[in-house]
Amino acid sequence: MRRLRPAPVAPILAVSLIMLAACSESGGGADRELTVWIMGDSSAHFQELVRPFTDRTGIGVDTVAIPWDSADQKLTTAVASGRGPDVLQIGLSKARVIAGSGALLELDEETLKGHANLTARNFLGGLPAADGKAGGKAVSVPWVSDTRVLFYRTDVLAAKGITRPPETWDQVRADARLLASRGAGAFGYFIPQWDSALPVIMTWAMGGHIVNADGEIAFDTPAFRKAVDLYTGMYADRSVPADTDFDQVQGFVSGVTPMLVSGPYLAGAIASAAPELAGKWAIALTPGDVTRTSLLAGSNLGVWGTTDDRDGALRLLDYLADPRTQLTWYRLDGQLPAARSALGEVRRSPDPAAKVYSKQLDDARPLPQVPNWDGETGKALLDTLNAIVLTGANRDTALRGLYAATDGTPAR
Structure with a gap:
């Protein structure tokens, strides 16, 4: 479901890519592997996005693309069986159902300690806060923002x-x-x-x-x-x-x-x-x-509650929430960042399309909760x-x- 490479996002995007490459440690194969469910028809761009993460941490990422029209059945089956991925993407229109299922790891203050990119202040205001919560407890974090x-x-x-x-x-x-x-x-x-x-x-x-x-x-x-x-x-x-x-x-x-x-x-x-x-x-x-x-929409990311590698999954979430990573994802896949500073860079981009997206986001609202x-x-x-x-x-x-x-x- 996706693809255009919008024009590069101002000078910071080039700088961001250099910084990501610079912080990647040279290294070979992964010592362990996380399974990630990404919604859409292809995992190629996401695999490219997480390559620096694997190089730096030694944690491999096996990305499984789940077509949006199959997402409901896939998630329902996973919840019923108790067997899911380590990390999964959740469309906001489905997030309350998944959050209420009890299948996701609670992302409380203690769990997120040491993962600065996962704090609420990092993300765009206005995304439906209730969608990432179950009984008042946060179980997912914003991944991308979206409008039409x-x-x-x-x-x-x-x-x-x-x-x-x-x-x-x-x-x-x-x-x-x-x-x-x-x-x-x-x-x-x-x-x-x-x-x-x-x-x-x-x-x-x-x-x-x-x-x-x-x-x-x-x-x-x-x-x-x-x-x-x-x-x-x-x-x-x-x-x-x-x-x-x-x-x-x-x-x-x-x-x-x-x-x-x-x-x-x-x-x-x-x-x-x-x-x-x-x-x-x-x-x-x-x-x-x-x-x-x-429409104001987007997707969140959550960690499956029974993951065997909680530390690795949280490290991956922190990497994906990094504004530099989100700008790279915008370049690769055309999806708008949810990180506040990254979206700010998109807004300042000379790309005409980015200006339209930004202006539309100023007049957008979510579907009823x-x-x-x-x-x-x-x-x-x-x-x-x-x-x-x-x-x-x-x-x-x-x-x-x-x-x-x-x-x-x-x-x-």
């Missing part, structure tokens, strides 16, 4: 006379209709049918919320219904593909779907798949009719929308079912 922006093919849009990225969702829909008129097999926009954040972002864009004043889920609002009309309307326009197996990267690279909203990781995937497209695509703030608020967004509330939302656009379910009947299933769910 508009990706668009400048060359494809220009060929249809569109010289600026759309700033509102009405403009997105109109531009998508125009782009879909290019001929058979062409579309204007891509809606990931697995992405429950998009309809929430659309609701925010309409000036609404899906959490009421009592801190409960409440989809039954005018703003949400406007978002539903937008979402389903683009299918009705035939501006988006209905294929459930559609590949967003290849669709963007081929120009079949020249616009979509996604995170910084997509930039890496585009550049890796099609470096020849450099200069033919760009990013912009998420569209908005009332606001341009986008329900106990299991992906498995319950978010799933109900996607099931409802997909039923309408893919199977022809009655809009109003389907929405009433969504309201009945989710309204009143605690979201704080």
Whole structure:
């Protein structure tokens, strides 16, 4: 799922790489090995990231890539069996469920002693604090921050006379209709049918919320219904593909779907798949009719409670939380740092994409903090929308079912 190499992050990135190399001790094979689960389709970049750690400590790292669509099953099985990795990446939308399972090591003050990079002051403020805790006890630390922006093919849009990225969702829909008129097999926009954040972002864009004043889920609002009309309307326009197996990267690279909203990781995937497209695509703030608020997301890292190498796992977490390491990860994989000082360097970068990400982070909020967004509330939302656009379910009947299933769910 990921890849672009954004332009180097100011001079500090080069300095950081030199410092990491300098602090790496020469040394051969690993004396012991940690197993790490990283979410995504490839472990190659992460293995490159941790090579200096192994050189310096003698601790090997066996990285296992877990596709995001398999993460729930993999984590559920691990919790049930009690057998997991030494270290694992946890998406924030899943973090409360994993934290509450009791499977992770508590990261209390005594446990973190001597690991200065793992203190709370090292990390970006605003990431959902409750997601990394179980019963008030910290069990994970931030790894990457994330937001969503508009990706668009400048060359494809220009060929249809569109010289600026759309700033509102009405403009997105109109531009998508125009782009879909290019001929058979062409579309204007891509809606990931697995992405429950998009309809929430659309609701925010309409000036609404899906959490009421009592801190409960409440989809039954005018703003949400406007978002539903937008979402389903683009299918009705035939501006988006209905294929459930559609590949967003290849669709963007081929120009079949020249616009979509996604995170910084997509930039890496585009550049890796099609470096020849450099200069033919760009990013912009998420569209908005009332606001341009986008998603604040990311991933945490945790240590499996029954690890045989607690010391090694904590040393690896400390290395990954180091701002220099996080800047290297941004260069390698395009994912934004969670370390405060590292994100500050990204913000000061001359890279135009970094400036867009930084500006969007200033107007971003997390998904509602329900106990299991992906498995319950978010799933109900996607099931409802997909039923309408893919199977022809009655809009109003389907929405009433969504309201009945989710309204009143605690979201704080």
